[in-house]
Amino acid sequence: MKHGKKYNASAAKYDLTKKYDVASACKMVQDMKYAKFDETIECHISLRLEKNATVRDTLVFPNQFRGEKKVLVFCKGDKVKEALDAGAAFAGEEYIDKVKDGWLDFDVAVATPDMMKDVGRLGMVLGRKGLMPNPKTGTVTPNVAQAVAELKKGRTEFRADKSGIVHIAVGKCSMDSEKVVENVNTLLSEISKRKPVGTANFVSSVSVSSSMGPGVWVDYKEGE
Template sequence: MPKHGKKFRNASDGIDRFNLPVEDAIKLAVDKAYAKFDETVDVAINLGVDPKYSDQMVRGAVTLPNGLGKEVRVACFCRGDKEAEAKEAGADFVGGEDLVEKVKEGWLDFDKAVATPDMMAKIGQIGKILGPRGLMPNAKTGTVTMDVAGAVNELKAGRVEFRVDKAGVLHAPIGKVSFGAEKLIENFRSLLDTVNRLKPSGAKGTYMQSVAVATTMGPGFRVDPVAARKFVES
């Protein structure tokens, strides 16, 4: 069993890291961050769903009120007038078939992708490249749309896409340690509210079974599931 380093142990020893109120879990995660870089604060939510059933898949996106604290490079696959619209909105890379060919050749210097519906047949040719990297545009997350300006603006502002994994766990970032606890709590509320609203009709029993908050290098702090549900409802 791997052993944690001294800094990790110092950050976690002697602290109750379980069944915490939301505010306490986030404040502790921030206070105990020890890396020399500005760590990302991540949330893991264990949902009472079985993703192998289509009616229990949880997938969506949320624009965090305080952003993510990082520059997001957006590629927009579109044609004609939409190219100018995407560029004006701040897309870093814009093009149609030429951009598709570039990806085929191995270019992937972007973090998010937006596409107009008429480009999806072409993008299907690079689906095996984009899909495993989480870069495939999808109508369910609002990245396949004619409103390319709106989609680009949201991604630049700190839009987070999430999808439950095979084990029923959803992972998502909510910002940087440098944000401070107050802004992170606001972002956390937006994420939790969105996940709660996406509860599948096929899900039975307790939906949010456990919630944990952790920085990139730091220990995890478990939120009391009951407190998490009340936090969303408040």
């Protein structure tokens, strides 16, 4: 793959064929940043998964780097006030018709279990945008207050793609490097907890990079 002059000049600063500890890798990524905007730092974790297996869950990073999310809660009765009091931007059953008509002015959707029969009909709209509530990610729950609070704190979904790789943003180049390191270590810890029993070397490889810059291999060993 051909890269531009700025990318190549940035990549020439270090030996990118080697692996580095998390702290060193994150500092290198920030040092190699060359775009004028505040690039996002991404982590890519390759997993050894059985055929048709996947890893999917959520976590809350200790150090947030994104704006506060607008949360929509599909609910009715007393749950509407509970959701709004917890900080939801929108709550109620009337939003089903609004979404059906094309309204999508929210970042994440939550639903109580009794609403899923109706919310499920929005699959063509919410599914395409990755907004469909799902019990696996804690967005289908009777405890809407807890869900809203965690989402506003930055609860983030991670999942392995068809190739068994988890791609996820872990920070910004403008952040203190120590905070980025803490986020990466939190992610690695959460991924390791999903290791299937009897699986050796579950994490095949780990790398970090900025939005535009070169990737850096992380010297990661399970159990660290």
